[in-house]
Structures are given as structure tokens and as C-alpha cells.
Amino acid sequence: MSSDGRWHRRDSRVLFTGGPHDSVRLKVDDATRPDGVTVEYPHVAAPDPVRVLAVHRGRVAMVTQHHYLHDTEITDLPGGAIDEGEEPADAARRELAEETGLRAAWLYPLGMVATARAVATERAHLFLAHGCTPGPVSLDAGESLRTQWRPWHELVEPDFMALQAAFPHALGDAASDAAVQRTSAQLRAIGGGLPTRRDDLARAAWGAYTVAALRDPIADDRLSLVWLDLAVGRYAQGAAILDELESGHDGDNAEASWMRAADQFLALAQTH
Structure with a gap:
């Protein structure tokens, strides 16, 4: 009987090696359970993957491709396997590109x-990405996928029928779902609920004004930028304010940049 409640590996053998660079292995361990019984434990040892939630002007980048094991198309976030010796953040940047x-421009770990x-x-x-530029x-050889941009509300829509109508290939990847939920939790801490699909520019600008003027000093300013992007980035007027703010939000005149953005969002809300 194990006093610490853990399983313990006694031996391990590899039954099969394959995949890119022989990085996938089918293994069987001789493992002792917490009750003291030793059993064979088969499992797959594979490289860790990354998933990247990339936000740009109010939308999230998604990829759809056919997956062999499930014989169906699955829509999820961009990502892939981490190469041997590669840092997860570097893999996230590489796979996204x-x-x-x-x-x-930057990644936020989730x-x-x-x-x-x-x-x-x-x-x-899991990573949140922002400040994206196209290239x-x-x-990879054998890959065939379609990239699309989806509004944030389609990823967090509570009404399943509405989600299914707007997004026929719903997120089929558990890691992608986790990235969406963790990002949503982070953003709620920054500014509460984001504007919904039914809100117009004026209502979105009011929310953006609040976040820019009263942002939590403990929070990461980059998360505030993501909140603002998802709120007003889809509008040309909001995107223009964001462009100016992104260039100065962390420099010597950061506070002035945030206050100028807040004033601009307030004016935008009052004139629409």
C-alpha cells in the first residue's frame, strides 16, 4: 500500500516508435498502484502541443482541417507540436505563423x-496572442487547412442553437476550448463582460472608456489591450484609437496614452 496515494513506475518498455522524427512512442509501464498492486499501463508518449488564441481587430483566428483519426473536419485554434528542445512560447509563435x-507582437501564457x-x-x-501582423x-508537408476569423461572441455564445447556426464547425479541440475559457476569465477580471453581438459602437465605446480610464493597476496592460480590441476593434473608429494606444501604452508616456485613449472612447460614445 502506497502511503502517498501515488502510482509508481517500476519499469518501462517501448513497443513502437514513429511519427515525425520518431517522436511518438507506444509504451507499456510496469506501475504499482496506490493499493500496492503492480499492473501494466499502456500509453502514448508524444510531444507536447501548443494552441494559440490570436486576437486582431475584434476577431479570433481559427483553422479548419480534416483529422484522420476522427475522419471529420475540426475547427480549432492554430497550433501544433513543440519540437525537441524548443520552448513552448517559441513553438506557439512558429505554429501561428x-x-x-x-x-x-507578444504572447500571454494561459x-x-x-x-x-x-x-x-x-x-x-496555451497562449493568448496580440499585436499580430500578416505574413x-x-x-508542413501533408497539411491542408482553411484559416478564418471569427467574432469573439461566437466562441462563447451560451445559446447552443445560435452557436451552431453561426459556427457550423464548432470548436472540436479540448485545448482550444480551454484557451477560450481561460482567456474569457482573464478578460472578465479586466473589464467585466464584453459587449455582445447586439451592441453597437456607442455601447462598446462606453465599455472601452471604462477599461481605458479605470483599468486595474495590478493587471497586465496587454490584457486591457485585448479587451479593448475585442470590444471596439471591429469598428474603424475604434481600431484607429487602438493603433495609437498600442504604440505608446508601455512607453515613457504610457499614462498619457491611456488617458488620451479614454477621452477618445468617451467622445466616440457620446457622438453616436
Whole structure:
């Protein structure tokens, strides 16, 4: 009987090795359970993947592709396997650029999630990306995918029928779902609920004014920028204010940049 309630590996053997660079292995461990019984534990050892939630002007980048094991198209966030010796953040930047052409100015870590905790070792590393600029796509051999931009509300829509109508290929990847939910929790802490799909520019600008003028000094300013982007970035007037704010939000005149943006959002709300 194990006093610490843990399983313990006694031995391990590899039954099969394959995949890119022989990075996927089917293994069987001789493991002792907490009750003291030793059993064979088969599992797949595979490289950890990344998933990237990239926000740009009120929308999120998504990719749709056919997945062999499930024989269906799945829409999820851009991502892929971490190469040997590669840092997760570097892999996130690389995969985002390869699959969508987007180069992110910065990444915000959202933690990890075990994607198949009982049968595989992989843990998906999740990131929020912003300040994206377009570039060329560079897909791996054998990859065929479609990139699309989706409004934030379609990813967090509580009405399933509305979601299904707007988004036929709903998120089919658990790590992508986790990234959306964790981002949503972070943004609620910054400014509460984001404007809904039914809100017009004026209502969105009021919310943006509040976030820009009264942002939490403990919070990461970059998260405030993401909140503002999702709120008003889809409007030309809001995007113009964001462009100016992004260039000066963390410089010597950061506070003045935030206050100027707040004044501009307030004026925008009062004139519409």
C-alpha cells in the first residue's frame, strides 16, 4: 500500500516508435498502484502541443482541417507540436505563423491542459496572442487547412442553437476550448463582460472608456489591450484609437496614452 496515494513506475518498455522524427512512442509501464498492486499501463508518449488564441481587430483566428483519426473536419485554434528542445512560447509563435501567416507582437501564457490524461502524456501549452501582423503561410508537408476569423461572441455564445447556426464547425479541440475559457476569465477580471453581438459602437465605446480610464493597476496592460480590441476593434473608429494606444501604452508616456485613449472612447460614445 502506497502511503502517498501515488502510482509508481517500476519499469518501462517501448513497443513502437514513429511519427515525425520518431517522436511518438507506444509504451507499456510496469506501475504499482496506490493499493500496492503492480499492473501494466499502456500509453502514448508524444510531444507536447501548443494552441494559440490570436486576437486582431475584434476577431479570433481559427483553422479548419480534416483529422484522420476522427475522419471529420475540426475547427480549432492554430497550433501544433513543440519540437525537441524548443520552448513552448517559441513553438506557439512558429505554429501561428506557419498556419495563419500571423506574427504576434507578444504572447500571454494561459497555462497547460492534459488533453488525454489517462492514455497519453501530452500536455497542451496555451497562449493568448496580440499585436499580430500578416505574413506568408508556411504549411508542413501533408497539411491542408482553411484559416478564418471569427467574432469573439461566437466562441462563447451560451445559446447552443445560435452557436451552431453561426459556427457550423464548432470548436472540436479540448485545448482550444480551454484557451477560450481561460482567456474569457482573464478578460472578465479586466473589464467585466464584453459587449455582445447586439451592441453597437456607442455601447462598446462606453465599455472601452471604462477599461481605458479605470483599468486595474495590478493587471497586465496587454490584457486591457485585448479587451479593448475585442470590444471596439471591429469598428474603424475604434481600431484607429487602438493603433495609437498600442504604440505608446508601455512607453515613457504610457499614462498619457491611456488617458488620451479614454477621452477618445468617451467622445466616440457620446457622438453616436
